Amino acid sequence: MELMQLMEDWKGFTALSDVDKGEGYEQKLKETIDLLSNAQRLPAHRHEYLLREALTTSDFPYLFGDILDRQVLASYKAVDPVWKAFTKMSTNRDFRVSRRFAITGGDQYLAEVAEKGEYLASERTEDYYDLSVLKYGRQFDISWETLINDDLGALKDTPERFARAAV
Known part of the structure; x- marks a missing residue:
C-alpha cells in the first residue's frame, strides 16, 4: 500500500486506545x-533468564511486531490535515526535479459591468513551476537496556512525538 493511499483514506488503521x-x-x-x-x-x-525464557517475537507479536508503525500512523491520523484545502495531489517517480505546467489568470474578481457596458477581457498566460520530492525524518537512537531501565515511562511517548512532528 502506498503512503499517498494511506494519507487519503486511513483504512485499516485505528488508534491503539480504540x-x-x-x-x-x-x-x-x-x-x-x-x-x-x-x-x-x-x-x-x-x-535475564526469565526474560530469555519469556520473550520471543512470537510470544508478544503486538509488542515486537509492527505496532510502532501503526501507532505512529494512528497518531498522525489524529491531526486533521489542512494541506488538502490548498494543494493538488500528484506523484513523482523519484527525487529528480519535475516540471509542472499551469494556465494562470482568468480567476480574478469579476468586474462590475454597467448597463450595455463593455466586458473586460481577462489575460491568461501559461506558466510552469519546478518541484522535487524532499524527505524529512529523524531517528531516535536508544538501546534495549535504556528501554528496559525506563521504569518511569519517559521514553514511551516517542512514537507520538514523531507523529506530531510530521504534521
Whole structure:
C-alpha cells in the first residue's frame, strides 16, 4: 500500500486506545511490564533468564511486531490535515526535479459591468513551476537496556512525538 493511499483514506488503521484489547489484557500488560522492568528486583542473572525464557517475537507479536508503525500512523491520523484545502495531489517517480505546467489568470474578481457596458477581457498566460520530492525524518537512537531501565515511562511517548512532528 502506498503512503499517498494511506494519507487519503486511513483504512485499516485505528488508534491503539480504540482497539479492543480482550479479556485479561490489563493483567497481562501489567505482568509484561513487571517482567520487563524487573519490578520484583530479581538479581540480574535471574531476571535475564526469565526474560530469555519469556520473550520471543512470537510470544508478544503486538509488542515486537509492527505496532510502532501503526501507532505512529494512528497518531498522525489524529491531526486533521489542512494541506488538502490548498494543494493538488500528484506523484513523482523519484527525487529528480519535475516540471509542472499551469494556465494562470482568468480567476480574478469579476468586474462590475454597467448597463450595455463593455466586458473586460481577462489575460491568461501559461506558466510552469519546478518541484522535487524532499524527505524529512529523524531517528531516535536508544538501546534495549535504556528501554528496559525506563521504569518511569519517559521514553514511551516517542512514537507520538514523531507523529506530531510530521504534521
